Every structure is written in C-alpha cells, then in structure tokens.
Amino acid sequence: MSARTVVLVRHGRTEWNATGRLQGHADVALDDVGRWQARRGAQTLFRRHKASLVVASDLVRAAQTAQAYAEASGARVVLDARLRERGFGQWEGLTHDELVDGWPEQYEAWRRGEEPVGIGAETKAAVADRMVAAIRGYAEDLDAGQTLAVVSHGAAISLAIAKLLGQDASYWRGIAGLNNVHWSQLSRATAGATPDWRLVTHNAGPDYALDEWNDGPADLGDDADWISAPSSA
Known part of the structure; x- marks a missing residue:
C-alpha cells in the first residue's frame, strides 16, 4: 500500500534567505517573517491537505515549519536527515x-x-537519491487514502520532483524552485504507468502578493513571537 498524495513543502524564511546567503547544511533558524510564514502557510495548507504524517529535514528551519503544520493538523512529525538541503561545502x-x-x-x-x-x-544525483528514498519509504507506510507531507528545502525539493517524474536530476532543470512555505502536490499514477508519480500542483501557497509574503506584513503581531520546539520520532 502507498499514500496516493504527497505534498512537498519548502521551509519559511531565514535571515540568510533575506540577505542572500547560501544555506545548504548550515543550521539556520526561521526569522520573524519565517515564523509568520510558517503559521499562515500551515493554516492554508491544512485546509487543502490533511496529512496523516509530516516528515521533515532535521535542519531547524524545516523542523520549525513542519511543527507549525503539525500543530494545525494534529499530525505527528518525524525528522529525517535524508530530507536536508543540498550540501554546498x-x-x-x-x-x-x-x-x-x-x-x-x-x-x-x-x-x-x-x-x-x-x-x-553534494552532487545533484546524490541529493535526489536520498530525498526520493525517504519519500517513497514514508509513502509506502501509509494507506492509499492518506496524505504524506514532506517539509524540506528549495533545491532538494526540485531535485526530488525531477527524479519522481522520471527525469535525470543531474542535468534536467524543468522544475522551478519554490517560494518559502509554498508547496507542490504529487499524486500516484495508475498502477504500471511511467512515471509512477504525477505533478498536480507546483509552487502553491497562501493568498498573498509575493512581495508582502516575502517581506512579511508591517505588523507581525503575536506571530513574531511564535515558535515551537520540533518533535521527532
């Protein structure tokens, strides 16, 4: 058995995102805007996809984003290093x-x-291999009517989608990156079809103008203070 729906979610904004620094495996936490994005994104995502299981990169920016969705949905969170961003040395x-x-x-x-x-x-092929191994493994543990949510990172998600669509992730660049706390939905294809996953939605997110979403509202209010420790299993 396998989940029929997988939702791949990029983490919220960090200070390094805002200042244009390459993150990779560096463990950078969400900034105030990133925490606001995680909270707002979780509310929107939960209305569209009620995941039975949330798995996330063990890097704190992804774990914090996953926890926001888990709190909205009541799902448990599992952290997995295979879902980390591409390492950039x-x-x-x-x-x-x-x-x-x-x-x-x-x-x-x-x-x-x-x-x-x-x-x-890290090579692109290596990232795609570890990401897809994790995604397929968790999806296969769920029933067909259940949804898997995966909270990860921009480059890692693009590479995973390429491989799941049967493309060579080492050179194929047909998938644009995701904005912070935006997501892609993949659905399992009919048995025997190639590829076995299909891209249904890409770079979906809350209904905000992109500039406002990237910069955050002028008054973050209580959302600026929100943060939760990530769960693990």
Missing part, C-alpha cells in the same frame, strides 16, 4: 557577490546547471 554562508568574486568559473558552471567542482558540494 565551502560556499555555505556566502553571498552572491562572494561566490562570484571567489569562484567565478565554478559559479558560472553552477548557474548553467553543472556541478561546481572543488568546493565540496
């Missing part, structure tokens, strides 16, 4: 300008969709 914590100045050739290769050599980055 020496580049983690650096800005666009620092990458261009320090590694111009590797940066241009990366922007073309190639692998940046010599920085200790």
Whole structure:
C-alpha cells in the first residue's frame, strides 16, 4: 500500500534567505517573517491537505515549519536527515557577490546547471537519491487514502520532483524552485504507468502578493513571537 498524495513543502524564511546567503547544511533558524510564514502557510495548507504524517529535514528551519503544520493538523512529525538541503561545502554562508568574486568559473558552471567542482558540494544525483528514498519509504507506510507531507528545502525539493517524474536530476532543470512555505502536490499514477508519480500542483501557497509574503506584513503581531520546539520520532 502507498499514500496516493504527497505534498512537498519548502521551509519559511531565514535571515540568510533575506540577505542572500547560501544555506545548504548550515543550521539556520526561521526569522520573524519565517515564523509568520510558517503559521499562515500551515493554516492554508491544512485546509487543502490533511496529512496523516509530516516528515521533515532535521535542519531547524524545516523542523520549525513542519511543527507549525503539525500543530494545525494534529499530525505527528518525524525528522529525517535524508530530507536536508543540498550540501554546498565551502560556499555555505556566502553571498552572491562572494561566490562570484571567489569562484567565478565554478559559479558560472553552477548557474548553467553543472556541478561546481572543488568546493565540496553534494552532487545533484546524490541529493535526489536520498530525498526520493525517504519519500517513497514514508509513502509506502501509509494507506492509499492518506496524505504524506514532506517539509524540506528549495533545491532538494526540485531535485526530488525531477527524479519522481522520471527525469535525470543531474542535468534536467524543468522544475522551478519554490517560494518559502509554498508547496507542490504529487499524486500516484495508475498502477504500471511511467512515471509512477504525477505533478498536480507546483509552487502553491497562501493568498498573498509575493512581495508582502516575502517581506512579511508591517505588523507581525503575536506571530513574531511564535515558535515551537520540533518533535521527532
């Protein structure tokens, strides 16, 4: 048996997102806007998808976002390191300008969709493999009528979707990235079909203008103070 629906959710905003720093495996928490996004996104997502299980990257920005949805839905949260963002080695914590100045050739290769050599980055294929292994494993533990929610990271989600759609994640770039606390829905195809998962919705999110969503409202109110410790199992 397997869940028929999988929802892949990107985490909320962090200070590094706001300042344009590459995160990778760096464990950066949500900022005030990210916590507001997590709360608002959870409310919208719960109205559309009532997950039976929420699994998340063990990096705190994803775990905090998952906890917001779990509190809205009553689902339990499982943390799994296989759902982490792509590791970027020496580049983690650096800005666009620092990458261009320090590694111009590797940066241009990366922007073309190639692998940046010599920085200790995880390959795209390796990320896709670990992500999809985790997603398939958790989905297979659920019944057909249940929904799996996966809270992860921008690059990792795009690579996972590519592989689930039967594409070579090492070079295929047909899936654009997700905004913070936006999601994609995949549904299991008819038995025997290729690929066995189909993309139904991509980059869906709460009904806010993108600028307001990215920057947060002028008055965050009580949402700025909201934070919960992540659950694990």
